[in-house]
Amino acid sequence: MIQMSHLDKLEAESIFIIREVVATCDNPVLLYSIGKDSAVLLHLVMKAFHPAKPPFPLLHVDTTWKFRDMIAFRDETARRLGLNLIVHINEEGVKAGVNPFASGSRVHTDVMKTQGLKQALDKYGFDAAFGGARRDEEKSRAKERVFSLRSAEHRWDPRNQRPEPWSLFNTRKKKGESFRVFPLSNWTEADVWDYIAREAIPVVPLYFAAPRPVVRRDGALIMRDDDRMELKPGEVIETLSVRFRTLGCYPLTGAVESDAATLEDIIAEMRGSRASERQGRIIDHDGAGSMEQKKHEGYF
Amino acid sequence: MSAVARLAPVPDADPAPEALPQGRASLLRFITCGSVDDGKSTLIGRMLYEAGAVFDDQLDSLAKDSRKFGTQGEALDFALLVDGLSAEREQGITIDVAYRYFATARRTFIVADTPGHEQYTRNMATGASTADLAVILVDARKGLLPQTRRHSYIVSSLGVRDVIVAINKMDLVGFSKETFDAIEADYRAAVAGLGFSSITCIPLSARDGDNVVTLSARTPWYAGPPLLSVLEDAQPAGRSADEPGFLLPVQWINRPNLDFRGFAGTLASGTLIAGDAVTVLPSGRTTRIARVIGGDGDLTRAGAGQAITVTTVDEVDIARGDVLVGGHRELRPASQISARLIWTGGEPLEIGREYQLKLASAVVNARIVLLHDAVDIDTFATRADETLPMNGIGHATLKLDAPVVNVPYARNRDLGGFILIDKVSNETVAFGLVVRDLSGGTPLSAREKVRAAAQGWIGAPGSARRGEVLAGLSWRLASAAAFGIIVAIATGSPGWGLAAGAADISARTALRALHDGLWRRARERSLPADVAESGGGI
Numbered sequence: 001m002i003q004m005s006h007l008d009k010l011e012a013e014s015i016f017i018i019r020e021v022v023a024t025c026d027n028p029v030l031l032y033s034i035g036k037d038s039a040v041l042l043h044l045v046m047k048a049f050h051p052a053k054p055p056f057p058l059l060h061v062d063t064t065w066k067f068r069d070m071i072a073f074r075d076e077t078a079r080r081l082g083l084n085l086i087v088h089i090n091e092e093g094v095k096a097g098v099n100p101f102a103s104g105s106r107v108h109t110d111v112m113k114t115q116g117l118k119q120a121l122d123k124y125g126f127d128a129a130f131g132g133a134r135r136d137e138e139k140s141r142a143k144e145r146v147f148s149l150r151s152a153e154h155r156w157d158p159r160n161q162r163p164e165p166w167s168l169f170n171t172r173k174k175k176g177e178s179f180r181v182f183p184l185s186n187w188t189e190a191d192v193w194d195y196i197a198r199e200a201i202p203v204v205p206l207y208f209a210a211p212r213p214v215v216r217r218d219g220a221l222i223m224r225d226d227d228r229m230e231l232k233p234g235e236v237i238e239t240l241s242v243r244f245r246t247l248g249c250y251p252l253t254g255a256v257e258s259d260a261a262t263l264e265d266i267i268a269e270m271r272g273s274r275a276s277e278r279q280g281r282i283i284d285h286d287g288a289g290s291m292e293q294k295k296h297e298g299y300f
Numbered sequence: 301m302s303a304v305a306r307l308a309p310v311p312d313a314d315p316a317p318e319a320l321p322q323g324r325a326s327l328l329r330f331i332t333c334g335s336v337d338d339g340k341s342t343l344i345g346r347m348l349y350e351a352g353a354v355f356d357d358q359l360d361s362l363a364k365d366s367r368k369f370g371t372q373g374e375a376l377d378f379a380l381l382v383d384g385l386s387a388e389r390e391q392g393i394t395i396d397v398a399y400r401y402f403a404t405a406r407r408t409f410i411v412a413d414t415p416g417h418e419q420y421t422r423n424m425a426t427g428a429s430t431a432d433l434a435v436i437l438v439d440a441r442k443g444l445l446p447q448t449r450r451h452s453y454i455v456s457s458l459g460v461r462d463v464i465v466a467i468n469k470m471d472l473v474g475f476s477k478e479t480f481d482a483i484e485a486d487y488r489a490a491v492a493g494l495g496f497s498s499i500t501c502i503p504l505s506a507r508d509g510d511n512v513v514t515l516s517a518r519t520p521w522y523a524g525p526p527l528l529s530v531l532e533d534a535q536p537a538g539r540s541a542d543e544p545g546f547l548l549p550v551q552w553i554n555r556p557n558l559d560f561r562g563f564a565g566t567l568a569s570g571t572l573i574a575g576d577a578v579t580v581l582p583s584g585r586t587t588r589i590a591r592v593i594g595g596d597g598d599l600t601r602a603g604a605g606q607a608i609t610v611t612t613v614d615e616v617d618i619a620r621g622d623v624l625v626g627g628h629r630e631l632r633p634a635s636q637i638s639a640r641l642i643w644t645g646g647e648p649l650e651i652g653r654e655y656q657l658k659l660a661s662a663v664v665n666a667r668i669v670l671l672h673d674a675v676d677i678d679t680f681a682t683r684a685d686e687t688l689p690m691n692g693i694g695h696a697t698l699k700l701d702a703p704v705v706n707v708p709y710a711r712n713r714d715l716g717g718f719i720l721i722d723k724v725s726n727e728t729v730a731f732g733l734v735v736r737d738l739s740g741g742t743p744l745s746a747r748e749k750v751r752a753a754a755q756g757w758i759g760a761p762g763s764a765r766r767g768e769v770l771a772g773l774s775w776r777l778a779s780a781a782a783f784g785i786i787v788a789i790a791t792g793s794p795g796w797g798l799a800a801g802a803a804d805i806s807a808r809t810a811l812r813a814l815h816d817g818l819w820r821r822a823r824e825r826s827l828p829a830d831v832a833e834s835g836g837g838i
Contacts, residue, residue, distance in 0.1 A: 002571065002603025006327045006408050015595065015607035016551070016566045023552040023620055023661070047595025048564075048607070052556035135399045142398040161396065163422045163644055165429035165731045166717045168658055172726040186410060188401045276355035 037132030152176030345378025545627020546570030645729030
């Protein structure tokens with residue numbers, strides 16, 4: 001018998017889930033959000049269909065406020081792997097002038113991310129969307145199914161989730177309904193980094209510490225990625241050695257001071273950390289149960 | 301953090317997380333179950349906390365939530381770490397199964413925290429389906445409750461052989477050894493017939509942390525290790541994946557171009573090597589494996605649990621739902637199976653109704669033709685019944701509209717577990733565990749056939765069909781009697797009247813049966829084609 005390590009088992013489980021989607025859904029898409037979880041998901045997708053290419057496109061819902069390094073990495077990745085990348089921007093939101101500074105994180109996330117995602121799914125008629133969410137990220141995600149059924153309006157009903165015994169997924173849905181599918185459900189942050197190291201998966205350089213221009217605002221270190229971020233009275237730009245544990249819209253993503261410049265350093269730092277990875281995510285702190293509320297509304 | 305430290309005077313808690321070794325060798329998947337308010341979520345929250353898997357910012361929000369929703373006064377309410385839905389926090393109960401992840405220096409754990417309420421039993425069964433071990437909580441003040449027995453029965457049915465009985469809230473019974481001993485004796489007696497290979501009882505207080513990670517000074521009479529040590533050392537009976545030959549359910553056909561046709565799937569058992577002879581079931585065609593392909597390139601061999609793609613030497617017709625079989629000459633696809641059912645649907649089981657059955661990657665239509673018995677969860681005794689309500693457990697024979705490769709659940713979970721789906725609501729209405737394969741095995745006995753016919757004819761009690769059948773029957777009797785009376789009056793002969801009534805009822809019954817049968821068939825044809833399932837790849 002061939003002994004499988006913990007990571008081997010997680011990998012096989014994820015590949016099974018990915019294949020189950022293409023075998024049972026008509027028009028899947030991979031929601032590619034450029035971060036480390038998306039990097040692992042994309043790597044698993046490439047493995048699941050080897051020697052063929054994945055039979056579905058990547059979709060990035062661009063809020064127009066991502067770090068410039070993320071966008072460069074996104075385009076480079078799609079080119080390197082020869083994959084079809086769809087970029088969707090909620091133009092109505094852009095026209096309305098929604099942005100994280102003036103509108104606040106809640107409205108910005110709802111309009112540019114959640115509404116943008118729903119627009120893109122409807123526009124292309126995707127009936128299954130892969131996401132890189134993990135159950136260990138947040139406690140309402142811990143209750144999430146692998147195949148998460150969404151209504152025609154993209155709503156999540158946590159009181160009415162289908163049981164998923166063994167690895168048997170009930171993939172039947174009615175017209176208009178769709179699935180969000182989470183192949184990384186059982187992975188932890190540590191598993192993700194261990195796997196990135198084992199498989200030498202490229203990730204956005206922002207995960208590694210480097211001197212970067214940051215501003216202290218509301219207790220977080222915000223990197224001033226472009227001059228759309230205006231300084232408030234008293235704020236100064238400092239150059240600090242920082243890195244990011246998660247990546248999102250730059251005005252909503254707090255950096256951590258760190259000297260961890262290699263994968264080994266990052267893994268060592270994570271193991272010693274006393275803060276969760278989502279601490280730097282400003283959108284998670286919009287009130288108790290805010291992630292659950294966003295999920296109800298159609299956020300991942 | 302300082303606010304948290306004031307709120308939570310936790311003995312023995314070391315706030316520094318343990319360093320994780322690089323390899324993190326073995327994985328243990330376990331489930332916590334028990335009745336409502338036994339403290340399952342509190343126990344998991346406590347273990348996560350003490351294993352260093354709870355971060356400072358999470359502790360800060362826990363402190364906030366504890367003040368808002370907590371049931372522990374000023375202390376931290378660890379249940380709020382795992383009860384992730386607003387409805388759960390507000391009601392202080394667990395509704396849905398939550399998976400949690402933590403690691404110690406010695407082992408990685410995936411915990412399924414499952415609800416205690418009877419109405420959420422199906423979520424508990426879901427957690428049990430992938431568990432290697434079960435931690436069953438018992439409230440020391442209450443002793444065994446119906447849910448203790450029910451959950452023990454379900455975890456045993458789903459193949460869990462090792463249980464830890466966490467006798468919780470010992471602080472509320474003064475850490476009484478007598479109470480602990482009495483509950484342990486009760487439990488061992490109650491589950492004597494369930495076939496557990498190990499039962500470990502531990503006295504603890506999840507709220508205060510006694511015997512969770514470190515031994516408590518308050519139970520000097522307890523000689524065993526604390527809970528976390530038992531979990532770290534547990535060696536649950538392995539699954540029997542290591543048998544000769546191999547079973548590879550075909551999940552997806554990979555055909556990017558005319559030159560490549562691969563069959564993707566996860567090996568359910570055995571070891572597969574390029575060149576191996578293979579039989580395709582159900583068709584029975586034979587060929588050889590040409591290539592074994594992993595995620596990065598060709599492999600020389602693959603073992604149980606690996607997700608692979610294979611190609612065959614000959615062009616053979618192979619589709620999703622087929623099983624590539626090496627060895628296992630005894631294996632025959634079956635269109636009738638005998639199985640234990642755990643009913644999860646809101647509507648009760650209906651004999652004769654068509655459900656969709658999914659077993660590994662095979663999807664077929666199935667009817668339950670006979671419910672042999674239902675289990676009385678309090679006594680584990682079986683009784684005759686004709687339906688199962690939600691959370692009911694019983695033993696049934698199912699007839700499939702196409703043969704499916706299956707093996708008894710006790711031998712292989714991947715080819716022995718299935719789900720039934722309601723074709724209208726798309727709800728998952730049952731978990732099924734194959735008991736035996738009826739194709740080459742024992743067919744139904746004459747008596748069982750009669751029972752099956754009776755259940756099929758009048759329907760199960762309480763079902764919509766039985767109501768229809770009974771109403772139809774009484775109408776038929778009344779109309780036949782009326783017809784008979786009219787004939788008797790018209791002819792002046794009671795004999796003619798009786799004969800006419802009898803002829804009327806028998807002819808109409810036969811015609812009605814014929815008519816219903818035709819309609820049922822027409823209805824099934826007009827159901828939307830199973831687009832979602834018949835995609836078969838892109």
